[in-house]
Amino acid sequence: MKLGIVFEGGASRGLFSCGVMDALLTENIIADYVIGVSAGIAYGTSYVSKQIGRNLELSTKYMNDKRYMGIRHLLNPKNKSYYNRSFAFNRIPKELVLFDFDAFANSGTETVATLTNIKTGCPEYMTLPCDDWEKHIAILWASCALPFLFQPEEIDGNLYLDGGCSDPIPYKKALEDGCDKVICVLTREKNYQKGTDRSLSFIKRSFKKYPNLVETLANRSELYNQTRNEIFDLASEGKLFVIAPDSTEGFSRTERNPEKLRAMFNQGYDLTQKEIDCLKEYLDR
Numbered sequence: 001m002k003l004g005i006v007f008e009g010g011a012s013r014g015l016f017s018c019g020v021m022d023a024l025l026t027e028n029i030i031a032d033y034v035i036g037v038s039a040g041i042a043y044g045t046s047y048v049s050k051q052i053g054r055n056l057e058l059s060t061k062y063m064n065d066k067r068y069m070g071i072r073h074l075l076n077p078k079n080k081s082y083y084n085r086s087f088a089f090n091r092i093p094k095e096l097v098l099f100d101f102d103a104f105a106n107s108g109t110e111t112v113a114t115l116t117n118i119k120t121g122c123p124e125y126m127t128l129p130c131d132d133w134e135k136h137i138a139i140l141w142a143s144c145a146l147p148f149l150f151q152p153e154e155i156d157g158n159l160y161l162d163g164g165c166s167d168p169i170p171y172k173k174a175l176e177d178g179c180d181k182v183i184c185v186l187t188r189e190k191n192y193q194k195g196t197d198r199s200l201s202f203i204k205r206s207f208k209k210y211p212n213l214v215e216t217l218a219n220r221s222e223l224y225n226q227t228r229n230e231i232f233d234l235a236s237e238g239k240l241f242v243i244a245p246d247s248t249e250g251f252s253r254t255e256r257n258p259e260k261l262r263a264m265f266n267q268g269y270d271l272t273q274k275e276i277d278c279l280k281e282y283l284d285r
Contacts, residue, residue: 019268
């Protein structure tokens with residue numbers, strides 16, 4: 001059996017996924033394959049390196065830190081992104097809440113980030129390298145690069161934005177890559193439906209040089225809702241296992257309140273523990 005786990009993005013809502021990750025590690029449920037989008041894959045690397053508690057620690061300690069995120073970083077000509085790249089993606093993992101890169105490299109888990117090529121408007125899937133830290137970070141950053149809040153990231157001569165623009169929950173890629181069992185970890189409630197993007201006219205003006213990207217962004221809500229419907233249909237047939245929050249009400253995409261972050265983490269951890277027997281039954285079938 002090849003077990004795959006798919007992590008949806010959602011910025012700070014990813015704390016739900018972090019709770020799921022730690023609960024899975026506690027139960028020694030280790031995936032052969034991990035794929036994710038944006039915060040889902042950024043946090044997912046700590047699951048692959050088996051660092052229980054790391055995501056919760058860095059989030060509750062530093063997401064409320066002015067050095068981590070805020071408008072001033074977006075307006076800074078040396079950063080031009082809402083999140084502070086040098087602090088969040090370099091200083092934290094290298095100095096403050098250490099990322100165990102050796103454990104990641106030796107995990108045996110294939111770890112894949114989803115990105116959106118801004119020229120084609122299509123998703124691309126990049127395996128995170130174990131021998132090139134700078135490229136590893138560039139891929140994670142690109143997967144998180146929300147339009148308007150980030151600048152496009154250049155990798156191997158191409159420009160990329162958030163993978164959620166073109167493949168919000170990449171379960172199909174996990175199946176295509178040979179996973180027999182797939183756990184989909186969502187960051188929105190089961191009854192959630194994404195509304196029409198009200199910034200479409202702004203998108204068309206901002207990305208007029210990239211008509212394929214504009215088309216992708218224009219269809220983003222429809223794609224997201226369709227993808228979720230497919231996932232729940234497959235789950236009802238026993239072909240996937242879905243873990244989703246009961247509620248994200250009052251929780252912002254850029255939430256930084258440590259108490260709220262911890263509560264979202266605990267929701268993910270507790271819900272996974274509650275469903276662990278059903279999950280193990282699915283994996284053993």
